[in-house]
Amino acid sequence: MTQSVLSNRAQAVVNAGAGNPMWDVMSDVWCPAKNPNGYINVGVAENTLMHDELLKFLNQKLELPAKYLTYNEGGTGSSRLKKSIASFLNHHLKPVTPIEPSHLMTTNGVSPAIEHVAWAFADPGEGILLGRPYYGMFIPDISLRSGSPVVAVKFDEHDPLSLEGVDKYEEAILEFQQRTGKKVKALMLCHPHNPLGRCYPREVLIKIMRLCQKYQVHLISDEIYALSIFENTVDDHPAPVPFESALSIDPAGIIDPGLVHVLWGMSKDFGANGIRLGVIISQANRNVHSALQGTALYSQASGITDHLTSLLLEDYDFTNQYIQQNQKKLSEAHGYTTSYLKQHGIEYATGCNAAFFVWMNLGKRYRELHPEAGSEDIEEKVMQCLLQKKVFLATGFLFGSEKKGWFRIVVTQGHELLSVALQRIVAALE
Known part of the structure; x- marks a missing residue:
């Protein structure tokens, strides 16, 4: 085997990234028309709700x-x-x-x-x-x-x-x-x-x-x-x-x-x-x-x-109009997501009024549906189920969560993608 030519700090980064499913997700992204079986990525904090309005403004203005x-x-x-x-x-x-x-x-x-x-x-x-x-x-x-x-x-x-x-x-x-x-x-x-x-x-x-x-x-x-x-x-x-x-x-x-x-x-x-x-x-x-x-x-x-x-x-x-409209869409996306989670018996962190996501306890719901799961690593088990259903979330482990089984879902990538993501999450738990 060829000896590594990387520094120790660089090799540590290589090792830490080994097995990260993110790269598989990014190379096989869901598209309703061209790739309906691709991954739904609701793990990365991006907000596309106002892209059309922002692009219209910038494309009219740009003269460098x-x-x-x-x-x-x-x-x-x-x-x-x-x-x-x-x-x-x-x-x-x-x-x-x-x-x-x-x-x-x-x-x-x-x-x-x-x-x-x-x-x-x-x-x-x-x-x-x-x-x-x-x-x-x-x-x-x-x-x-x-x-x-x-x-x-x-x-x-x-x-x-x-x-x-x-x-x-x-x-x-x-x-x-x-x-x-x-x-x-x-x-x-x-x-x-x-x-x-x-x-x-x-x-x-x-x-x-x-x-x-x-x-x-x-x-x-x-x-x-x-x-x-x-x-x-x-x-x-x-x-x-x-x-x-x-x-x-x-x-x-x-x-x-x-x-x-x-x-x-x-x-x-x-x-x-x-x-x-x-x-x-x-x-x-x-x-x-x-x-x-x-x-x-x-x-x-x-x-x-x-x-x-x-x-x-x-x-x-x-910018004033943009911010107001964006905040309205954020409220709608949050309300839709949390109502859906309630309907399907999934606990989530309440009192939220900012940012793009909902912090939810998928581990608890999985154990309720699968009492035979026992003492296995619930977060890893749920993550594997999610990936099998081609939906990507950020795990609580990545956020240093003190409690097991929590995940972050990003709700700001449009209603169509979000609705498919929630359907796949529920199917993964079941």
């Missing part, structure tokens, strides 16, 4: 100036782009201190933004807190190249988005420091939460900020779903919490503003994963911008992305 074929103003984004993002987010996030273009660094997606701040805030071996369940790709985004371990926080029976949950973050800080002798340098939030689809209450954000101040920990609030909120027409308990940005909280007497950083991007709120545009907002820490200036070349958004995003965000009439 020559400067966007050059390096233009460098790796952190053009002045025009930063101005348009600052104005747009000031309108929607309601920050206490208005966002200025100098507060921003743009990247080719929010994943590079996450990697950048992990690299900037923590040395190898120093920890970054992440509450369970979590968006699965946070793990490689934070750790893969920075060498900073994720400190996964268990909440036991407490609500991860509750005041009591904040105490669990503090326990994790102390345990990590005692066990490793290293510091925890950052706390990563997904707000609104992925996969729970809920927003952190204001009082919880404030308590988290006080905790970060106490231990001099950077707070990173990933607000990529900030505008993908909607009316929950199905559940009345717990009452959905409205979204409030971390930037909308006055830090005075709570936290050093140099410890507060917010991430946002085009992928989710505009259903445009392929545009590849993310932004790091750090209003009171110039050292962050100075440090990341030197790495910006590795994550520079393309000139076309810079131009398209500027065109879009500068048009307040279109």
Whole structure:
């Protein structure tokens, strides 16, 4: 056998990806006309509900100036782009201190933004807190190249988005420091939460900020779903919490503003994963911008992305109408999915009013239908049944779920695909 010519870290990535069904799914995608027996992919967080409207706008507007074929103003984004993002987010996030273009660094997606701040805030071996369940790709985004371990926080029976949950973050800080002798340098939030689809209450954000101040920990609030909120027409308990940005909280007497950083991007709120545009907002820490200036070349958004995003965000009439219509469609998709799950006896997490998904307990329903299943790995068993029915979901294992049998279904790829997905899921369980 030929000896591996890869680095140990590269080989670890190869090993970790072995057997991942995602690549089979992506190469055999369902199409009602051309490939009705292909995989239904409701595991990847994409929103196609407004693609027609967005494409109509962009295709009418696109006329690329020559400067966007050059390096233009460098790796952190053009002045025009930063101005348009600052104005747009000031309108929607309601920050206490208005966002200025100098507060921003743009990247080719929010994943590079996450990697950048992990690299900037923590040395190898120093920890970054992440509450369970979590968006699965946070793990490689934070750790893969920075060498900073994720400190996964268990909440036991407490609500991860509750005041009591904040105490669990503090326990994790102390345990990590005692066990490793290293510091925890950052706390990563997904707000609104992925996969729970809920927003952190204001009082919880404030308590988290006080905790970060106490231990001099950077707070990173990933607000990529900030505008993908909607009316929950199905559940009345717990009452959905409205979204409030971390930037909308006055830090005075709570936290050093140099410890507060917010991430946002085009992928989710505009259903445009392929545009590849993310932004790091750090209003009171110039050292962050100075440090990341030197790495910006590795994550520079393309000139076309810079131009398209500027065109879009500068048009307040279109974006306001787009966001309202998108939120209406999100509400409809969530309502249809949760009603279907109720009809078929499938438990799901209630109180959701944000993002693209429903967190559901397929393991519990499978055991009810198959009491003979015994002590086998219920999540793996259900996943195999799903793949046999050619439907792909994200498993709770990938999200660090503390409880077995939970899965995330993405509900934002159109009614026809969603209805087929739900039918296949029920058939797989039966």
